[in-house]
């Protein structure tokens with residue numbers, strides 16, 4: 267049941283800290299902060315190339331995973347939504363590996379991509395939340411997210427659990443490949459062990475996020491911007507807002523804004539920025555300033571340091587805990603989901619069962 271919560275989604279949002287802890291515990295030794303992966307279908311030390319695929323939010327998690335794996339392990343990664351991958355006849359590397367991501371393990375397009383990749387000689391690893399799912403059975407290997415059952419049609423805790431698992435994979439691959447030294451791996455590992463606590467702190471920002479939601483609920487169009495591994499999280503924010511509140515939203519790479527979407531910006535369009543301090547901050551902040559100069563209403567999620575420069579031109583700034591940039595995508599996913607939840611509640615839509623959507627899309 268949903269206990270004291272109004273919706274399954276609200277309950278599941280509050281499970282973020284627990285599922286992040288449970289998932290990390292499977293792959294990260296809390297005492298040593300070292301990642302320990304079980305045997306995988308491909309050897310990350312030598313695999314020449316990886317193909318990642320999934321649908322919806324799971325694909326957005328895969329895209330963050332791609333950034334991490336390329337950065338930390340220097341393995342070339344292709345990432346495409348399953349419904350495209352399966353029809354575009356991708357040339358596959360000899361001895362290549364694949365990583366498919368799915369909460370349900372039953373999504374038809376992802377299943378079809380899985381079969382295509384296996385027929386193409388790729389060794390397929392599935393990341394699923396349901397151990398006895400079709401994808402787990404048909405893969406060469408499966409790793410579990412430990413998110414527990416997710417009832418709300420909008421994926422929440424399963425998404426952050428996927429990110430936690432992908433973060434562990436990226437560290438493990440980096441170690442196996444020799445591209446990541448032990449000290450850095452431990453530092454990233456300890457960054458991850460702090461994520462559940464930070465997630466709990468973010469959930470305490472509920473009032474502030476709800477106040478932002480009251481503004482967003484009045485909009486017709488909303489733009490989410492992020493750069494680097496925050497870009498797929500901007501797309502996750504837009505996807506959640508669309509599916510739950512039926513408000514038109516787009517997620518964009520911050521640097522792409524000036525190549526088109528900036529034409530949309532006026533004082534009626536909230537521009538929601540995922541902009542933590544770190545190596546990419548200045549670039550994104552200057553994109554936001556351009557939007558503000560055109561009357562855009564900047565609403566930013568950042569940290570204490572980022573807030574100091576964003577407050578000058580932003581309508582709202584919500585300060586999240588200061589973390590290593592590696593953890594920022596996991597933590598920024600939470601407030602954008604909470605935001606979409608509150609907008610939906612304010613609009614009175616069916617939060618757990620949005621129109622036209624099914625929890626598990628088993629038709630192509």
Ligand code: M6R
Pocket residue numbers: 321322323324325367368369370371372373376419420421422505506509623625626627
């Ligand atoms: O069960 P799966 O993870 O394979 O589902 C993939 C998508 O259908 C799913 O993430 C969908 O986009 C959600 N409704 C997003 O909130």
